[in-house]
Amino acid sequence: MDSFQHQDHLSHNETNFPSTVCNYCNKMFSSSKKLQEHTKMRCKVKPLVDSGLLSFQGGSIPGKIRFSETEKDNIICKLLYDVALLKMELYKVNSNMNTIKRKQTLQIVKGLNNNPDFKPKYTIQKWLQMIPVSLSHVSHVFQKNMNEAIKQVLLDGLNMAENSNIKPPIMGFHEKPNKLYVYYQDIDSNNNHHNSDNNKGSTKNTEQNNSKWVSCDYGMMRKWCSTLVTRFIQIFIDNEDYFLEPNLEDETKQEQKITNFNSIMSNSYKQGDFMENLTEQLYNRIKQKSPFDESRDVNDEN
Numbered sequence: 001m002d003s004f005q006h007q008d009h010l011s012h013n014e015t016n017f018p019s020t021v022c023n024y025c026n027k028m029f030s031s032s033k034k035l036q037e038h039t040k041m042r043c044k045v046k047p048l049v050d051s052g053l054l055s056f057q058g059g060s061i062p063g064k065i066r067f068s069e070t071e072k073d074n075i076i077c078k079l080l081y082d083v084a085l086l087k088m089e090l091y092k093v094n095s096n097m098n099t100i101k102r103k104q105t106l107q108i109v110k111g112l113n114n115n116p117d118f119k120p121k122y123t124i125q126k127w128l129q130m131i132p133v134s135l136s137h138v139s140h141v142f143q144k145n146m147n148e149a150i151k152q153v154l155l156d157g158l159n160m161a162e163n164s165n166i167k168p169p170i171m172g173f174h175e176k177p178n179k180l181y182v183y184y185q186d187i188d189s190n191n192n193h194h195n196s197d198n199n200k201g202s203t204k205n206t207e208q209n210n211s212k213w214v215s216c217d218y219g220m221m222r223k224w225c226s227t228l229v230t231r232f233i234q235i236f237i238d239n240e241d242y243f244l245e246p247n248l249e250d251e252t253k254q255e256q257k258i259t260n261f262n263s264i265m266s267n268s269y270k271q272g273d274f275m276e277n278l279t280e281q282l283y284n285r286i287k288q289k290s291p292f293d294e295s296r297d298v299n300d301e302n
């Protein structure tokens, strides 16, 4: 406090800086919390001081330090060692993070499958065969593009499910950003006869047994899109003239038919980052708070 009365003193006596000034680089911060964050992670001078390359309060300038060859060798060895240690630490942190993420996904899938309240009426495959695809959805393909048309059908399907109070076979949770879970019938295990006890009885029974919530990947998403595209093509073939502008001359008509045909056969949805975009859009449309008490579930696991 003394120094505030003696202005000339202030610039020499750094110990009197207010507590929101970084002791290493003299930058000022609006709160001590911000200062703390700065000194822990962002201050560019602190590591120089810590490593002994610079004395506290900038007493020497790194460019002017002269080391002997031996000192240089020692410093390089020490740095290489530190980097190696850090790499190992980072690897550990990353692998722990992945384990936690994987566990979280498993917990959600387990929670969904253990609680009959989450069981939707239809599997994702059936739902995709059922949600409405209208002529105007298909004209999206020609007016905009295939990707927009697919997205619109799915979003409209979700809206309809919500309005009619039928649980859609897709879920997403705040706790797992951009991750979708689908109620899925495992058709492969159905065909492979893995299970010899699996009697040849009613298909309905097998469908029930093989249907479960799973976490959805892009490969699955691509399959859904193909299902929808197949439906688009069917509608297009049945109503080819509907998608033409009225009163076209024969020649232009023929050209437009070809253009439309190329658009409807487009593979654009399999390219670029469309699966990522679609997942994100669907996720944002349906995300909800996870009903699972994760802390408790994690303890159960151990």
Ligand SMILES: [Zn+2]
Binding pocket: 022, 023, 024, 025, 026, 027, 038, 039, 043, 044, 045, 046
């Ligand atoms: Zn600083």
